[in-house]
Amino acid sequence: MRQTRAIELGTGLFVLLGFAALFFLITQITSREFGFGDAGYRLSASFEQVGGLKPGAPVSMSGVTIGRVESIAYDFNEYRARVTMRIDGAYDRIPDDSDAGILTAGLLGGQYVGIGPGSSETFFADGNQIQFTQSAIVLENLISKFLFSKAAEPPAEETTEESTP
């Protein structure tokens, strides 16, 4: 009897340790957040270009994460990308003329949605849409624009040479 109980105790400790390890891996290592009760509210915004934004990316104000991107879909009514975000319930005083932009964390980091507060007296509520948006910057477009504007300029050195004699 005593031996059986020792075995049961050892087994119980082993199983407990195993599940504790699993729980640690799921909650501490992953970015998954288990929302209990307060699920926050949804906001949406439409962008010309979302770049490399992915569902689960953070939504932040002044660098503080206030929510996550829930889904990204293409809207055929507007011919723009529609990004749906879930904002934490604690951040319920975002002015309704705030703007949203897709930004990049660091030089090689992932993309996130940054919200800049407006000055309105009324606040966003569940299901509202952010009107003022700024698209993600695509590096190729930036380079081609730069080259195009360079080509349009008159060549600087030749004009100086002609004017000197």
Add this chain to the structure above:
Amino acid sequence: MLSAVTRDLLLSLRTALEALGAYALFFLRLVTETPRALWRFGLVVQQIHNAGAHSLVIIMMSGLFVGMVLGLQGFDLLERFGSEESLGTAAALGLLKELGPVVTALLFAGRAGTALASELGLMRATDQLAAMEMMAVDPVRRVVMPRFLGGVISMPLLAAIFSMIGLFGAQLVGVQLMGVDSGQFWSQMRGAVEFGDVMEGVLKSGVFGIACSLVAVYEGYHAVPTAEGVGRATTRTVVISSVVVLLLDYMLTAVML
């Protein structure tokens, strides 16, 4: 001359197919017995203790050292690209998806699989299994099933413990020894590792648990009842388990990636 070679080839092919068929039938038998065996959980608990709790020390030691090596090697490699902050991500994904399940399964085959096979083989050699049959006790039901289930239940838990300890080992070397920023280490890991990655590891170790336990109980139960036969069953357990685990690992990775 040629016909003798082809005949030998065909014969060995036939033997291999027979062995595969015998394995499949035995596995089917074990699966159909599972609900009844779970009903007598006391026996299973005893085997979880034997297979799982007794493997704990070797699993934790190995996990720590594998994690520490991962920390060193990962740091050396990532430093060349100037991105040693990604060490946490690399260590976590490597441990969760590959090293945790695979190394645990290989250690399990060596520690618990051999114990199972030699125990069952000795029972066979000393006619204990035959004695049970004489008393109308089904040895598969009474002896094999609890051992099989004990192994299947223990494996995912052992793999989770291995991964967790390994991560601490990697953190120990990377952060404490090599000076990677602790916040970067954990936050980059959290950003990159997803719930599915953890579940992939659990699924893998579950499959490996079934495979290793099946090989051990099959080889032990069907051992030739001599001292040499028991020894051979034990050796075959380790060899077959290891090859099967690595083969299954490739197949599972290819499917899930």
